[in-house]
Structures are given as C-alpha cells and as structure tokens.
Amino acid sequence: MTRSPALPPLLHGLFRELVAQGVPIGTRDYLDGLRALAAGYGSSADGQGERQALARLAQILWARSDEEHRLIARWFARIPATPADLLAAVDATLDQLDAEGTDTPGTAATAVHSPLASATSPAATPGGETRDSPASAAPGDDPAAPRARISFSSVQEGTGLPVPRLSLDPALGEAYVLHPQALIPPRTLAVLWRRYRRGTRGGPRTELDIDATVAERCRRGLLLRPACRPRRSNAARLLILADTSPSMDPWRPFLTSLAESLPFGHLARAEMGYFSNLPRRQLYARPELRDPQPLGDALRHFKGAGLLIVSDAGSARGYLNRRRANQTADLLDELLTHCPAIVWLNPMPRARWAGTTAEHIAANARVPMLPLDATHLLRAIDILRGNK
Template sequence: MRPPLEGLFLHLVRSGFPLSVRDYEDALAALRLGHGTLTRERLHRLCETLWAHSDEERIHLARLFRDLPRPTPEAIRAMTHMRQPEESGPPAAAGTERAKPAGETRQEPAPAPVVEFAAAAEAGGIGLPQAAIPPGLLQPHVLTPRPAVGLRQMIVTWRRFRLARRSGPKVQLDIAATIAEKCRCGTLTEPVLVAERSNLARLLVLFDASPSMAPWRGTGAVVADSLGRSQLGHAAIHYFDNDPAEGLFESARLMRPQSLRDVARQHPACALLVIGDAGAARGRSDRERIRSTRTFAELARDAGWWPIAWLNPMPRPRWAGSSAARIAAIPGIAMFEFTEDGLILAVDHLRGKGRH
C-alpha cells in the first residue's frame, strides 16, 4: 500500500511546487498528530498550510481537491481494512415494513410553503435571473497587489550583474606568487598577499512613477528593497514622471526634484536600467515623447550611463502602435518585458552578454 499523500505530493512536485522530502515528512508528522484528518476540508487546509506559499499555488491546490473524485465506501473499506457491518436479525421481507415499537408515531415531513402571485405587480417586482454556472468554472481571483517580479527573484537576478575586481587592502594569500617567490629566492621571508575580489558593478535604476504606472506602483518599492540586498558595488534608484529627460526625483511621490547633471555627478559611470510603460499603457503614440526620449538616451551616454536597458511592464503585443514601439527602436536602448525572463535578459544586456 502506498504511503499517505504520496500521489498528491508527487503530482505537485511535477507541477512545479518547490517541495522537498522534508515537506512531505512534515505532512506525515502532522497526520500522525491528528491534523488534517476526518474530513476532506481539513486535509485540504493542512496541505495548503504546509505546501502552498503563493496565490497561484493555493489556486492550483484548491482545483486539485475540487476535481479529485471522492473515494467510494468500498475503496475506503479496502484502504482502511474495515469490514462491512453485518445486519443484526433476519432480513425483512420485500414489501414489508419494520415493526414499529408501541407508542411510536411516524412524523410526516412538513410541506414547504408555496407562495403564488397572480401578477408581477403583487410580487413587488420581477426577480433578477440567476446564471447557472457549472462548479468547474468558479475559480478564486487574486485581488491583492503583486509585483511584476518577486523580491527573492529580483535579488537573485541582480547578483548576476558582477564586475569582479581586486580592491582594498592586501589580505588574501596568492599561492602561485608565493611559491614563485620561494623558488626564486630559496627562502620565504613573507607570503605574497593580494587584495580580495569584490563586485564593482554599478547600477542606476530610473522608475516611472507617473499615473499610467499606478498598477505597478508597489513594484517600485520592491525594486528599491532588492537593490539594497543586491551586493552590487553601487546601486541607486530615482524616479521620473513619464519622461526622464524632464528631470528626476528622489522619492516615488515625485518630491525633491534633481537635474540630470546633479544625478550624473552623484552616480557616475553606471549601467542604466529604466522601468516604465513608455506610453504603452495608454496605447497612443506621442512624437514629442519619442523625441525627448531619444535626447535623453544621448544625454545618458554623455553622462557615462551605459549600456541602457528598458523594462516595460506592458506585454510586448501592446507596444505596437504606441510610443513604446518607437522608443524600443531607438539606437542604444534595449527594451524587454518586465517579467522574470525579461529581467534576466535586461541584466545580461547590462553585463554585455545580451544578444539584443
């Protein structure tokens, strides 16, 4: 006989759930303690608590429990090795009823009240029709805001951006140079030390905080948080309102404005990552915006912000016919969708490894 929950666990692993053997053992231990037993709903709640860590995983698990057929009584008896209860006394003959004890009266079910109306006016109005929706079409909706890319994935992707150089005090032993010095002099007076390697990659992020980016406003906070944990040599984020050429701001509320020259003086020689819809959210093409963005790309290159990658949270098919399609074609700007894969491609472009 297969262990409990083995089939469900293996199916979830094949579906992409990040589960390990320890997660399965935790579920078995909880079952031994009496959690998730007796009812199907309690088992569902236990599996959701231990194995589902995101809204998508909870929806997938709920769909499995909804679509999984309930076991028949025969299957339950076969799995639990329970015998079918034997009936006490001789079976009653067909067409006969069990004898009632003295004094017992049979209670008839009360008839349901029926209310009839001669006309719709007497009913106080016409009732609203109810749509007959199959249970399989009912799915929960995720109403909580979510970033375009999760915090953990964003931190991991930033750490792909590395420019390893030796800098700082000489504290690391250079074995090859020490052996060479020993062979050359015959005696070793002191080991050869070199500076440790550190990540000197520099990144500047410009985030569009205009009203058209309102659905992704929470993503800006996630980006700022992830940059602080990125282990980059230098990382900073500034904000702009639709057009970065018109000026930058220190906060997402577009307060404390700064000129491009001042920001370039604070963050010189950085790779530049711009995050914004580039006009794709409203779906129209603005010639002035395209011209201004082309001017900004030239100013950014003169300021030492190079290369330039652009992350657009709108899907690529929505770029057509808007300013985003023209901005993506500007020489020196590589535009990607703001997804996990798009973020990796953008970072690879900043590393000089992209094929855009």
C-alpha cells in the first residue's frame, strides 16, 4: 500500500498547533507546504540546519503577522532536535506498517525507538497513552543517550495512515492575549476633533496685524506702534449623546475612548451625556446612568452647537418598534430647535438597519444617520461644520 504524501512530523505538529491557536490557515496552506517540500524548499545545501530551513519555510507560508512569526519561532526553539537515526527508524517503521497493512482503528499508539534511544521503553496505558517503564530498560544502555517517544493517532482522525507526532504536547510559552480594540483609535479621534473648528477672534490684542500695520505706515508716513489684534481661537462646541443600553455593551470601550479623546480636540466646550434607548427628559453624566441632569439644561448650554448621537437605534437586536421611532422623531424635532446641525452615528453596518427602528429614524432627511467608523466620523464633522 502506498503512503499518501504528508508533511514531516515537525511541520505537521506545527500546523496543528497553529490551527489550535486560531491562526487562519487551512487545507490550501497545508498543500502549499507539500508543494514547497516537493520543489526542494525547506532543506539546506550542506545538510546541516534543516530545522532552520523548515522554520523559514513555515514562516513564509503560514505566518502573516509578527506574532505568528514569533509563535513559529518558539515552536522550533522549544521542540528538541531529533537524532537522524531516530528519523530513519521512524521512516523504516512507517514502511513496515505500510507493508503489513496495520491501518486498523485499534492501533492507537505505537512506540518507536532508535538504536540510540532505548534507555526506557514506553508502556501503553489503558487510556491509550504511553508512559516510561523503568523495568523495561535494556541493560547496558546509556540513560543519558538521546531518546524520543513517538505516538500514532488513530486513523479515525483522518484518511490513510496517521502521521507520527510527539505524545506530549510541547510548551509554547505564552498564548495569544486578545485585547479589545476600539472602532477608532484615540489618537485618530483627537485628530478628527481638531478638524471641527469655528475660528473667532477675542480677548487681548496680542497678535501682530501685518496688513493694518502696513496701512498705518502708508497713511501717516511713520509708525508709532504696530497694530495688533486678538488671537484666533476655536469657538466650536460639541455635545455627544451616547446610548448605554444593553444592546450597546459591545461598544462600551469605544464610548470610553470617545470621552477620553474630547479634551485633546481643543474645542471651546465638549461634553458627553448618556441615555438608555432614548433620551427623554434627562441625561446622565456617567455611562452607568448616574448623576442625572435635565435635558433642557444641557440643550441651553449648547444652543447653536454641534450635536452627535451615538446609538444602534434598535438595529443591534433587529427589532422594529414604531412607538420608539415616533418618539425619536419628536425628540429630533425638539433638538433641531437648539442645535441646527445633528448627526446620528450608528455602530451597526448599514445593511443591518433594514426592517428595524433605525431604518425609520434614518429616513429623517434633516438628521443624517451614518455608520460608525473613521471615514464616516470625518463626514459627520464636515456636516457639523456646515458642509452638507
């Protein structure tokens, strides 16, 4: 019986570990490894450093980020080198298994020893695992000689003969640590806020007015003192109303980044108010819906300012609540009397708005609803500046 092509045990074990760690590789990547090996890649010219050549091949084929490169490097660094005699013994055993046709499901684990690695022979446990049996050590063998234990998985896991692998899973060091990432980085938010400007001049006259100074010099023929003017400052004000209902829980980290980025925008005044589903008669100063304040007071302080509303508007749950849609329409009409420029930012994709309350709210032409990302937030700021 002819054995089907397979990756070497070291690469096969690495492939399975990468899949277990969530690296996006599949059958096509496995076949790419076979084709690369068949083409002569993964081997060194002098016969030395085969592991380094295989490591480079695996990183080229299967690593798409720095962390995946480090994961592959740790794999090769922590798996002990296998003696050449042991590899020859494994190949000979596989050929013997092919000749004898020992591909029955009952073969759960087979121990393979090299002539240099027979200090202890593994004994099979009832659970199919192997363990070292000191009583089975051959007399005269050197306990310090290199040895390894290879186990064969059952053929029920795949087609053909199973590929040998180390019976104990090797340690790979630290695992992946997943950190929550905001939709828009805080630095990008700060840059976007600085785009929202309404320049005005006020305060003491401390800035040199070149045009007025030249005009004074031409009119009088001499210049007693230079003409000065007040410095230009940003008079833009911004009020953000953020929904903290349970359906917005996945975007809590973004709302935190949003609040922390406002001081870096150098706006004349910027605040965030929180509500649940719909801001009725009051807002809250904290996302836990504590420290309420009347909605009318906030609107009076920000009369004529820009207003951003961040809410999924019912699209996260996929519900259509006509009563909520009508109440939201009435609220927007009231808000427009205080803030002429309002933009609604929806963190759900536009395709998910169909058939929900968000679709009815987005039908209001005076309050555009945009998806929540850096590109559309830039568009929202342009709308607040008056660039419709």
